[in-house]
Amino acid sequence: MSSSVLIASNRGPVSFAIAEDGSLTMARGAGGLVSGLTEAVKGTDALWICAAISEGDRYAARKAPNGRIDKGGYDITPVRMLDIPPATFDRAYNSVANSTLWYVNHLLYNTSLAPQFDTTFRREWQAYRDYNDAFATALAEEAAPWARVMVQDYHLALTPLMLREQRPDLRIAHFSHTPWAPPEYFSLLPDDVAAEVLTGILGADHAGFLTGRWASAFMDCCEVILGATVDRERRTVRYDKRTTQIGVHPLGVDGEALLARATAPDVESHMAALKDLIGDRKLIVRVDRTELSKNILRGLTAYREFLEKHPEWHGRVVHLAFAYPSRHDLPEYREYTAAVQRCAKEIEDEYATDDWDPIILHVRDDYARSLAAYRLADVLLVNPIRDGMNLVAKEGPILSERCALVLSREAGAAAELGQDSLLVNPFDISGTAAALHEALLLPETERIRRIARLRKASTAMPPRRWFEEQLAALAAR
Amino acid sequence: MSSSVLIASNRGPVSFAIAEDGSLTMARGAGGLVSGLTEAVKGTDALWICAAISEGDRYAARKAPNGRIDKGGYDITPVRMLDIPPATFDRAYNSVANSTLWYVNHLLYNTSLAPQFDTTFRREWQAYRDYNDAFATALAEEAAPWARVMVQDYHLALTPLMLREQRPDLRIAHFSHTPWAPPEYFSLLPDDVAAEVLTGILGADHAGFLTGRWASAFMDCCEVILGATVDRERRTVRYDKRTTQIGVHPLGVDGEALLARATAPDVESHMAALKDLIGDRKLIVRVDRTELSKNILRGLTAYREFLEKHPEWHGRVVHLAFAYPSRHDLPEYREYTAAVQRCAKEIEDEYATDDWDPIILHVRDDYARSLAAYRLADVLLVNPIRDGMNLVAKEGPILSERCALVLSREAGAAAELGQDSLLVNPFDISGTAAALHEALLLPETERIRRIARLRKASTAMPPRRWFEEQLAALAAR
Numbered sequence: 045m046s047s048s049v050l051i052a053s054n055r056g057p058v059s060f061a062i063a064e065d066g067s068l069t070m071a072r073g074a075g076g077l078v079s080g081l082t083e084a085v086k087g088t089d090a091l092w093i094c095a096a097i098s099e100g101d102r103y104a105a106r107k108a109p110n111g112r113i114d115k116g117g118y119d120i121t122p123v124r125m126l127d128i129p130p131a132t133f134d135r136a137y138n139s140v141a142n143s144t145l146w147y148v149n150h151l152l153y154n155t156s157l158a159p160q161f162d163t164t165f166r167r168e169w170q171a172y173r174d175y176n177d178a179f180a181t182a183l184a185e186e187a188a189p190w191a192r193v194m195v196q197d198y199h200l201a202l203t204p205l206m207l208r209e210q211r212p213d214l215r216i217a218h219f220s221h222t223p224w225a226p227p228e229y230f231s232l233l234p235d236d237v238a239a240e241v242l243t244g245i246l247g248a249d250h251a252g253f254l255t256g257r258w259a260s261a262f263m264d265c266c267e268v269i270l271g272a273t274v275d276r277e278r279r280t281v282r283y284d285k286r287t288t289q290i291g292v293h294p295l296g297v298d299g300e301a302l303l304a305r306a307t308a309p310d311v312e313s314h315m316a317a318l319k320d321l322i323g324d325r326k327l328i329v330r331v332d333r334t335e336l337s338k339n340i341l342r343g344l345t346a347y348r349e350f351l352e353k354h355p356e357w358h359g360r361v362v363h364l365a366f367a368y369p370s371r372h373d374l375p376e377y378r379e380y381t382a383a384v385q386r387c388a389k390e391i392e393d394e395y396a397t398d399d400w401d402p403i404i405l406h407v408r409d410d411y412a413r414s415l416a417a418y419r420l421a422d423v424l425l426v427n428p429i430r431d432g433m434n435l436v437a438k439e440g441p442i443l444s445e446r447c448a449l450v451l452s453r454e455a456g457a458a459a460e461l462g463q464d465s466l467l468v469n470p471f472d473i474s475g476t477a478a479a480l481h482e483a484l485l486l487p488e489t490e491r492i493r494r495i496a497r498l499r500k501a502s503t504a505m506p507p508r509r510w511f512e513e514q515l516a517a518l519a520a521r
Numbered sequence: 522m523s524s525s526v527l528i529a530s531n532r533g534p535v536s537f538a539i540a541e542d543g544s545l546t547m548a549r550g551a552g553g554l555v556s557g558l559t560e561a562v563k564g565t566d567a568l569w570i571c572a573a574i575s576e577g578d579r580y581a582a583r584k585a586p587n588g589r590i591d592k593g594g595y596d597i598t599p600v601r602m603l604d605i606p607p608a609t610f611d612r613a614y615n616s617v618a619n620s621t622l623w624y625v626n627h628l629l630y631n632t633s634l635a636p637q638f639d640t641t642f643r644r645e646w647q648a649y650r651d652y653n654d655a656f657a658t659a660l661a662e663e664a665a666p667w668a669r670v671m672v673q674d675y676h677l678a679l680t681p682l683m684l685r686e687q688r689p690d691l692r693i694a695h696f697s698h699t700p701w702a703p704p705e706y707f708s709l710l711p712d713d714v715a716a717e718v719l720t721g722i723l724g725a726d727h728a729g730f731l732t733g734r735w736a737s738a739f740m741d742c743c744e745v746i747l748g749a750t751v752d753r754e755r756r757t758v759r760y761d762k763r764t765t766q767i768g769v770h771p772l773g774v775d776g777e778a779l780l781a782r783a784t785a786p787d788v789e790s791h792m793a794a795l796k797d798l799i800g801d802r803k804l805i806v807r808v809d810r811t812e813l814s815k816n817i818l819r820g821l822t823a824y825r826e827f828l829e830k831h832p833e834w835h836g837r838v839v840h841l842a843f844a845y846p847s848r849h850d851l852p853e854y855r856e857y858t859a860a861v862q863r864c865a866k867e868i869e870d871e872y873a874t875d876d877w878d879p880i881i882l883h884v885r886d887d888y889a890r891s892l893a894a895y896r897l898a899d900v901l902l903v904n905p906i907r908d909g910m911n912l913v914a915k916e917g918p919i920l921s922e923r924c925a926l927v928l929s930r931e932a933g934a935a936a937e938l939g940q941d942s943l944l945v946n947p948f949d950i951s952g953t954a955a956a957l958h959e960a961l962l963l964p965e966t967e968r969i970r971r972i973a974r975l976r977k978a979s980t981a982m983p984p985r986r987w988f989e990e991q992l993a994a995l996a997a998r
Contacts, residue, residue, distance in 0.1 A: 151632055151705070151706065152632055152633055153631075153632075154630075154631030154632075155628055155629055155630075155631075155906055155948075156629055156813035156814070156816075156818075156853075156857065156906065157818070157860075159948050160819060160822060160948070160950050161946075161948055161949045161950055161951060161952070162822065162826055162950035162951055163826060163829075163830075163951055165950075165951075166951060225705075226703045226704075226705045226706070227703075228628070228702075228703045228706070228738075229628065229703075229705070229706070231946070232946075232948045233948075234946060234948075234949045234951075234952060235946055235949075235952075261705075336633035337633070339633075341633075341634070342637060345637060345639065349639055349640060352640075353640075376633075380633065383634075429632055429633065469638075469708070469709075469711060469712055471632075471636050471637070471638055471709045471710075471711075472638045472711045472712075473637050473638055473639035473642075474638060474639055474640055474642075474643060474711075475638070475711060475712075
């Protein structure tokens, strides 16, 4: 019991792999949540509790003295990795978190066939409870009296209440990095499961969301499903004799750090290669994990409709689509990735000429190349079905001198960036195609005016401020 | 210009087929809406305008004097059938009404892949407009000054406003027989299409819904999407300088007529055959069109989980599942029907013995047999994903002496019947399996008490009263 600030999240700031000689190699953790948080707590002694995910992680966790993993030379906060049994982890992470809670809050279900909450699901749900309980128990062990605990995201919805039951002295925050579903959709979940998720989060003193829209949806669910008392003006939810403060903290980007990274030599050399490839053609860029909610397929289809309607652009524009691997343990994701590749190939087959590739699809992750693409983009396409925030929409304008942003109105970022973007309905292929055309034609002066405002909005709340704001909110409790 | 009361709906009270000798044969129209309305207007001289659907209908429409079809010996109200071009009809009916508006209001989309609102959809949408306009034009031609016009359902969402523009003297009602989607889901539609549907219905003086829940969802959409002024207490929507009254009219069953039909000889003989088949086993019945929203597949899966968890019922219960053909023009429906048949076969393969068939699935429509099944049921399972009302839930208790009703809370009927049913979350297989078990064990006295209250609620608003209430609401304008 020593730490006065603790973080809990599924992934941690580092991950391990076992090399051929049996030794451990270490790398920075991946994912937007992790990189933001790593920035936010750099230089503090906050304890970060995460799950061991790879075999290397498990090995590192088991041999760690006092549970603290050896950070090697990395400048990161102390880390404790939880060695949760693989079957429990798989059910909690893949089946419940990513195939149930994620689907609900992104409205992704093919409802005539899924979900089916049967006995198999009940076993998975118990694993999710066990997984959340492992975090709660570790946090209870590690937290100093009155410590502040920052629980992250949908993987850990039950942890706040579980932790409170063990340690009523602690000040607990939960933050949702996803959207939230309206009550009519959230109640696809079995009644007891829906209630357990909501009361789990309400176990926190402070429940944070990325936009007012998701915060409102959460409050609606608390009111309709739990019968909780909601004060929308003060953003509080009163339930079971406790009051939870609902917070809106629109995570942004550390602009200076991003610019520094994006001018490193590896990015510069990618830029040179891309310039060779693109020539003086206009460039439409997208950068996403291949996640169902990212809507890559409709983005490609919209580009195809754009080419069909505007032959004047043939040979004069290239769409560079980075669709990085995601959640390949889930068959739906593998099928979706294949469909994305098929669609790109169809566009290529239909429109390519000897000296023009209308589309270049990359499915292998390369951060430096993504940064280079942002810098060169004339148009950045960000069209998710639904998205907690979407940091691509914030990173692009920071790096590009002149790109126009075509942005889904269903991305959390639309609340801050909507006025200076071309907003689209992500299901509207024709509307998206028209927006791509309009974005390409946007006059230079207008681009520059918009970019300035987009940058200001995107950097308004860098990760450290975002984190400190929540810590301060907890301190005030 | 002669009729003072007019009805407009996609299907009419009769349909025609061309016999081998080239002559026309006539039959009563099918579907819940049509049979309710036929009852409601019997003996009046209301003019019913509908679309020609079959080749026989088109032939009858073309040779009809003054557009009035020859009713033969049928005791029905005058009918005019509109001979809408087949391509227009197919796009309006299959692509827009049944594959778009139906999907939206029943939350049926597999959102990562569908809908895709592209140029093809735009052509379909124009056909839907043309189809609605054909009705508006015919109504404008036929209506006497100040006549009352009753426009039915999602096929004809644009007709009220189109008609008002041609004939501002008329008093127009629209009635939605479906659920209505919450704004977050309704706005999957392209913005202009969403607005056109809402303003189309608001062209009516009176917009009716089956329950308060769907009326509220419609008002939410008007407020959020159109920015209309909504008075929830008075149930009015003010938009574009006009006020539309929102009405809630929970359509019920004419109990006496149903009982009379259900004691006819054909039903009695089906009862005898079913009794032979079932013996003294308990009987779980379901009767549905094989419509994605009816949730037949999860119903069968729940029955399988029930058998798995309760071996004490093996050999002592039979599930009689009537899944009648529906919308076989849509590939999704054909696939779903195949999946239902596969699932039933799996249950049979797994549990059947030499003297016990655990499940009997019928996919051929037979109304008399359905009525016989209602009369014999111990449990009636009605578990739609989402349903405007669901009249099966109301018909069953009228005919059965002792059946317990397992009812989806997402059916409109749950508002009236919920207190005396075993309510289930339709996505919760385990919950549905548990409800089937509980329903089978419900004590006789409790069944009888519940049946009495269910009958009262089910017959509270028979079609004729339902229709007259709306006519009266219009007269008061």
